[in-house]
Amino acid sequence: MGYPKDLLTSRSIIKRGNYALIPQEGLVNNVIPGFEECTISILASPRLGAHFVDYIVTMHEGGKNEKGYGEEGVQTFVYCIEGKVKASTSKESFTLEEGGYLYCPPGEKMYLENLQKEDTRLFLYKQKHQPLEGHAPWVVSQNVNDLEWVEYDDMANVHIKDLLPTDIAFDMNFHILSFEPGGCHPFIETHYQEHGAYMLSGLGVYNLDNEWVPIKKGDYLYMGAYVPQATYASGREPFSYVYSKDCNRDAKL
Known part of the structure; x- marks a missing residue:
């Protein structure tokens, strides 16, 4: 609740490096290059003390990322909260509905496209990968x-x-x-x-x-x-x- 109907209040609790509670109310839109027709908010990040970055993404009609999300040395993960999205790598595509997810290992970019007129909501993540000699992660996509x-x-x-x-x-x-x-x-x-x-x-x-x-x-x-x-x-x-x-x-x- 907030102005002009009530006092400016928030349930948010931010204790950097320790813990944080971030409710939906109060989130602001961040412009992230590559994401089109999307409302996206950065949640955890190194500025909060995390060693990863989390986002909440609402893909509107025509929402997409054709540029590709991810970079060398960085692994990514997307979870479909609701809606329907095409999640792709350079070699294969997956249709994710509620509970569907895709993991991309470092060096493999993720491409996203909303497949419906209604909004699709996603939980998105990235983190630097700590390599282990003789072992390499691979693409994983399933539904919970x-x-x-x-x-x-x-x-x-x-x-x-x-x-x-x-x-x-x-x-x-x-x-x-x-x-x-x-x-x-x-x-x-x-x-x-x-x-x-x-x-x-x-x-x-x-x-x-x-x-x-x-x-x-x-x-x-x-x-x-x-x-x-x-x-x-x-x-x-x-x-x-x-x-x-x-x-x-x-x-x-």
Whole structure:
């Protein structure tokens, strides 16, 4: 809510390098070269303290990126929140609908095109790849609806899906974590990895650096390295989100 109907207020919380809550309200459009007929907002970035960049993209009728997204040494990932988009590499194309995603390894550009008159909404990501001698990641495209849920830490009311192969060639992964009403993490985590998370459904309350923060569908959450973190579902439907996590590499000195 804001002027002229009410006071200027915000649910945003920004603690650089630690954590950030960014709701949909208050996002501004960023002009990103190569994206046409798109409303796009940069969420996490190095300016926030993240070692990756996340975006929320609304592709309007005719929305596209023909120039190609990505660059040498940088890996990219797109997740279709709603709508229908053609996501392509230099060699193949994929039609992504709700729950569909495409991962492109470093050096392989991603091309996007809205396939409907209505808006298509995307969660987009990029990060520098940490190469590992003798191993190279590859293009991956699937739909989360075709993946099996796995119990999270043997809890029947919390489930997870791995979106990318659990192969050492990949230095990151994307997951969907889903909590049934009343479900929660088994403990408050404190770890080296960073997360960028987009809320797909429901309501939750998140412990972030020992502060409890309400969160809901459409919110974006950045969690930096070592910030204490855990959540529980507080609504009447599953609380779920898609998120990135760095993995399979040692810490650098």
